[in-house]
Amino acid sequence: MLAAQFDNCRIAVFGAGVMGVDIATMIVSQGISVTVVDVNSAALERAREGIAKRMRHAALAGTVAEGVEPGNVTIAASFSFDSETAAVIEAITERADLKAGLLAEVSAALPAGIPVITNTSGIPIEEMAGWAARPAEVVGVHFMNPAYLIATVEVVRGPSTGAAALDRVLELLARLNRKPVVVRDSPGFVTSRLLHPMLNAAARLVGAGTATAQEVDALMEGCLGHPVGPLRTADLIGLDNLVDSLAALHERTGEESCRPCGVLEEKVRNGHLGRKSGQGFYDYGKEPW
Structure with a gap:
């Protein structure tokens, strides 16, 4: 019954950056079709190839649903909603002004x-609900990066989020073989409130000359069990996305640990955005992810 209600449906993902492409890959790997929407034509050109590349990675990792035909991928500069649309996922850059404009436009149509699902990593869901035509239908789902490999997702219910919308999102996540953990609304929720200041602190240590990125990551992996190290994680997230998320957290919490450090800001100014640009704390050569 659960699977049947999502047969022949389509999910629209707004944002063709790293996170949007990762989410789209996760969706099609579970047999549901996706439309990736972005106003940036260059990002759209990269999106189809990016999804294909990640699908190969997902297959090798064993996270593609068995016995299910992958969903179709559509790349578009705009999207028209119809009876096949099961949900909308907002995965654009972590800037409140851009998210506000998109949520207002999409929810009205x-x-x-x-x-309306937002993948924000730090902006409170209640704040975002105020930008939508129907606040009760806005739900936070913070997919972890890479979304097509990590099954656990942080689901955030804002004060205005309705029970029907939350139930619908949880049903969809079950169909996508995700494991939701529902938390209360707050700036950064749980994952970003813990992770992003730690990444900021790791970058600050590198800037102070206390240790290299490799040394910081080696200690965090070997001594504290971090799977890939905080600075490789930062590169995977995207240093520009991390700076934007930290700035949003600092603005809303006032905590100095959330103020983006100078090393992160300098790397972003220099275009060293992490894996997606080919260089961040590490050099990834000419094949960014």
């Missing part, structure tokens, strides 16, 4: 009953 969206038929009632279709949840």
